Amino acid sequence: MNDGTTKPDTYMSISEKFMQGNISEDEFVERYNRLVEQEAEKHWEPVEPHEHI
Secondary structure (H helix, E strand, C coil), X not given: CCCCCCCCCCHHXXXXXXXXXXXXXXXXXXXXXXXXXXXXXXXXXXXXXXCCC
16 A cells, blocks of 8 residues: 555554554554654753753
8 A cells, every 4th residue: 555655654654554464563663662752852942051059
């Protein structure tokens, strides 16, 4: 079912692929972790050094 375009992974898409047996458990975990990292980067804010008083 590959139409030549690759869509970014979503939690649902990788879950479906795993349930249908299209990807292995290891591949699922790898892609899931990548999604978690991407989500974290979106909400990351730089931390300014501060002085403890």
